[in-house]
């Protein structure tokens with residue numbers, strides 16, 4: 001277990017004071033409450049018998065090829081099973097059944113490419129595409145249980161690929177396009193992926209950008225498990241071709257049969273692996289299975305976003321490379337038969353009004369995005385969104401990091417027309433689906449707080465010893481009972497699963513977040529209490545970046561902290577000690593930034609690298625990141641009395657002045 005600081009370390013005293021005094025509340029309008037899908041009685045009903053409640057949701061929201069008779073099995077904690085004897089096909093639930101029910105002509109996806117090209121898929125069309133992809137992947141030798149690495153931009157083929165894998169029982173492992181060839185290779189190796197699905201590239205800020213070269217580079221060294229690479233043509237760039245290994249999407253999927261029968265898979269059959277950063281260097285392959293995951297993603301999507309599938313247009317801006325793009329782009333909206341928008345690019349291309357242009361064009365009713373984006377929009381100025389008709393919006397969501405009350409108020413006023421409820425949703429790659437959030441037709445929302453555990457979810461805030469803390473107090477966020485979409489483990493590493501999540505407190509899941517109950521009994525998230533950073537809602541590990549830095553021949557030692565940043569929430573700041581042979585010059589910083597980019601990916605490049613003569617360490621050799629964070633955030637350095645050498649902080653201060 002890594003060093004755990006107290007939750008209060010992550011917030012200044014002032015911020016905590018403010019949290020305690022937030023007294024603005026926003027009740028849903030009478031009209032919203034009257035038409036809401038979920039009502040206040042849901043909490044009592046769900047919490048009276050949680051497994052029974054989830055069983056009911058599983059039956060109502062999903063179509064099972066073989067009904068289950070058992071709900072939860074928790075006889076071997078922390079290994080849970082849900083709906084174990086049932087069988088279900090995720091793709092059938094997302095697609096075929098809507099066509100069979102007569103909704104084949106409903107739009108499933110409005111795709112908007114960055115250059116402005118568009119495509120629309122109805123449920124009938126998307127079903128056909130997924131059947132073709134399933135046939136094509138099978139013809140390449142893929143069978144149930146095989147792993148597929150997916151390295152794609154935000155284009156419809158990403159959703160088609162994931163659902164085609166799910167249809168045949170293959171396990172997808174999406175690697176975000178911002179990760180490097182090295183990061184891709186380590187994930188391919190860990191999961192022993194047989195197939196890679198990628199594209200020539202994508203578009204970024206009006207220019208083509210590539211993906212296929214990273215796949216080629218990842219597969220240069222022998223000894224990998226990959227048999228074929230399927231390549232979607234997206235930006236038309238020239239690509240290197242490995243005969244026998246590489247196949248064009250158009251030549252395989254494009255020519256495949258549209259006939260494909262979906263068979264049920266066991267409820268606990270693995271659906272996907274998604275790697276995420278932990279407190280140690282090696283990313284963890286978070287494993288999710290089928291029945292429970294689909295149940296809770298579908299339920300939360302319906303309840304938290306008050307989804308009316310016939311009339312709503314849902315837009316979740318997350319990339320498919322992250323859990324949000326799995327749960328609330330690929331699975332839940334389609335399982336629920338919703339119409340959604342999918343956008344390939346950045347919010348400022350070709351202009352800073354792009355998001356609002358899209359909202360206006362497709363009459364988006366529900367927008368789900370991240371605080372880092374909201375803060376960026378604030379910075380750009382409200383005159384930009386004010387130029388567009390945003391009156392279709394009736395609900396706003398936030399995810400990925402704490403949303404500061406100012407950003408919340410701006411989001412409500414400028415984007416939500418002072419009327420749309422805001423749902424701040426707390427969850428994690430590991431939880432699979434939303435765990436803490438208001439119910440928009442029920443809860444009086446409060447700026448900055450994620451507020452209440454979802455019906456059927458047992459969230460708590462506890463002290464060092466695991467005892468619940470009273471209202472008005474802070475501690476660690478835990479989950480006291482298993483939930484349907486919980487991770488089932490870490491791919492290939494049961495011990496690490498137990499150790500990371502279930503050993504800090506007895507019989508409780510430890511989320512890694514600090515939290516606080518306010519006087520009204522609402523939950524405030526206070527940031528990570530471990531060595532995990534949150535940069536623009538993306539999870540990065542301090543240790544992982546430190547390992548990347550010290551793998552460079554010029555670096556002797558490195559310490560990385562997440563320093564508060566106005567726009568991105570946190571920014572990566574690295575302190576490095578150079579080897580005797582390396583000369584300190586301006587170039588070393590650029591060299592090291594690029595080196596981290598190569599080792600992990602551009603998203604992990606430190607914003608600032610400071611060359612220092614020493615690092616603050618305890619007598620047992622642990623780096624005291626807390627003190628470095630003080631330096632990085634420009635504060636007076638805190639208590640340094642436990643340092644082995646208490647002159648170190650002065651040495652650092654002197655070297656930074658020089």
Ligand code: WT7
Pocket residue numbers: 276323324398399400401402403424425426427428429430450511512513525526527528534537538539
């Ligand atoms: C970590 C999980 C959930 C999908 C995106 C991130 C932070 C997430 C919130 C929120 C405060 C939040 C937590 C959590 N986080 N949502 N609404 N308020 N913090 O998934 O990459 O697995 O990161 O993101 O620190 O532990 P992830």
